[in-house]
Amino acid sequence: MAEDDSFIGLIAYLKPHYVIPSRRFFTENVLPDLYEELRKNIAAKVAKVDHVSFTSDIWTCPSSHETFLSLSAHWITVEYVRKNAVFHASHFSKSHTGVNIADKLMNMWEAWNLDAQRRRVLVRDGATNMLLGSNLSEIESIHCSIHIIQFIINDAILSHKKDVLVKSRRLATHFNHSAKACSEFKAIQSQTESEMGKAPLILLQDVPTRWNSAYLMLRRMEELKRPLQLYLSDHDELPNFSSSEWQIIEQVVTNLQPFSQLTIEMSAESCPLSTVIPSVSTLARFFEKTADKEGIKITKQRLLSALRTRLFCASRLEVLLLIS
Structure with a gap:
């Protein structure tokens, strides 16, 4: 600047x-x-706090391709006020082995004079190297619950709807890379939705590492179904959706909406770990309800199966209850 x-x-x-x-x-x-x-x-x-909890993650900068390891701290003051701070976003040039991760974490804690007795719990992703690094650095750790939810969504829905996702990404990419196409699409929206007074929208591109992005992409597809069909009728080079595929999009959006809401609530800075069990249990009860349409019913069965496999196993619940 x-x-x-x-x-x-x-x-x-x-x-x-x-x-x-x-x-x-x-x-x-x-x-x-x-x-x-x-x-x-x-x-x-x-220094005045008896126990501190942490979140940590490894990521690569898209512009420099350099890797970093973060460490954020969370604690409660004597006045019972929640506090948090990013302790480190440290360059991590070594190979991402559990031993190297443990060494890095230990160095970070030593820099803040946080001995093992004061380190409460570390929230991490589910990678084996992060799990090993946590174990070697002498701290209780737990897999990020929202990260598990994204695996559940992929297991039950996204991995079974690849054709629809591929077409949606192709269309989103088309508009994001062509100003002419984007202008034409907005003009169609202005004509078809002028009576509703809505401002023209663009299609959204999903990002694998960004939570809820597939849901937001498909929801926007469904929202812009009419103008999109009109645009595609004059552009045979682009993929189009059949009536059954539009039904699939509707079903996926319906099933992903509760996951999206839960992800937003659990991503809030004030959300405690103790909300995981009641939130996930409520989600399971929602999907236990019978559905009229066979397609939605099958998808809900997949979601329940993935929920039970990834979140309702006894050992994981015991850990959650212990930490909560």
Whole structure:
């Protein structure tokens, strides 16, 4: 920002004699000072806490392709107020073995003077290397519940509806990569939905690593069914949906809606781990209800089976109850 021509011009107009510090000045002086001040403030608060819980994940930056390991801390103050802070987003250049992950986590905890007695629980993904790293670093750990829910959705629905998903992604990509197609599609919407006063929308692209994205993509497809059919009638080169495939989209959206709502609620910063069991039990009861349509009934049976396999096993419930 300090080197942006427009920003420099703005400051020159507001204060002609002011010299903007260089980018190097900010990166080597201002930011380190701000970081150190904030770190001391958080460390002083954490030092007063008996137990701290954590979340951790490994991800790769899409632009630089560098890998990082994060560590966020969660605790309750003596006034019973929930607090959290990102302790680290550390460059992780080594191979992602359990031993290396454990070493990295241990170094992070040592930097904050958090011994084993104060480390309560670590929420992680289900990868075997993260599980091993957690075990080697002497902390109780649990698989992220929302991550498990995404596996359930894939097991029961997405893995069985690949043709519909492939077509939906192809159409979303078509509009996202063509300004002309997007303008034409919006014009059709303006004509067909002008009486409803709705603003034109675009199709959404799902992202495998983003929760609820497949549901949002298919829901938008269903919402824009009429203008999409009109557009596709003049573009034979693009895939179209048959009547049975539109029914599948409707069924998938209906079944994924409760999962989407649960994911949003459980992703909230104030959501405690103790909500997992009642939330998932409520979800199971919802899908135990009989359905009139055979297709929906079969999908619900798959969902219940996946729920029981991944979340209702005795050992996992025992761990959840212990931690809650």
